[in-house]
Amino acid sequence: MELIPMFLKEMEQEAQTTRKMLSRVPDDKLDWAPHERSMPMRTLATHIAELPTWVTMTLTTDELDFASNPYQKQEIHTNADLMAFFEKSLEDGKTQLVSENEGILNEPWTLRDGETIYSIRPRHEVIRMAYNQITHHRAQLGVYLRLLNIPIPGSYGPSADEMNF
Template identity: 60%
Template sequence: MTTIEFFLEQLNLEAVTTRKMLERVPNDKYDWQPHPKSMNIRSLATHIAELPTWIAMVLSTEGLDFAAAPYNPTIINNTDDLVALFEKSFAGAQVSLVPDKEWIMNEIWTLRNGPEIYSRDAKWEVIRMTISQIIHHRAQLGVYLRLLDVAIPGSYGPSADEQFIPLNVEAV
């Protein structure tokens, strides 16, 4: 299995759970945040939905300079738009992970803000980190939803909301 094939498989597997989690965001809670230092749900969920775009960006550029290209998140106000944004981002990542890009996976990609360099890593490492960031922020969103008493989907097995606990009839 090539690096590209591996990342495509991982992206496809993680997209299933990410999609389920994003679909649970209540339309009336986009401004809610669990703590003043935390992002609100809009910011967090939008970030998750946009993260797959980094895969195509990494494969088609030598880096990102926030000073030259400041981040302007898509404004999302409802869950249908949120899921649509994720699907668009996910599709872009899928089509960028093609076999003819395998040879560039070891090229260095630089993340910076003007003269300040945040990281210089091989493109494959940045893609791995991007998929990990999706998982990380998805878990944060799961905590947000739990605090709002929204049933959350399982990630790598059933969640507490999905588990069936059989009643011990003999104990009754």
């Protein structure tokens, strides 16, 4: 069974839900966080928007070492910036979901911080983890939006806000 076509199809399907969720992020609440230990909405939404680029990173490198590759924060000032960044990240991620990369999906990929190794996994598992991270963080964003009384879009069917009760 080939995984690349499945990954591409899933990326395209999940992008529809991600777009709907990110489109609800209000410009005037980008610095809002529900708790002092929570990320500001800008940081959370930007992270969701950048996660498709992990596909490219996973398929074009052997590892991510936080010690030698410090995080480069994307500057987002408006929802329009956020949406454009997501579309750019999505296109980036799709560039490597090509049949030529099917053969490397079982090769190891490492996540580390210098000498501290967090994981060594086959590349296909790292891609799956990135997809799961998108879903996980979208759910977090849904909580932020709910607390701000912003209607939540449906993900795998209609949300309570889209239902007529």
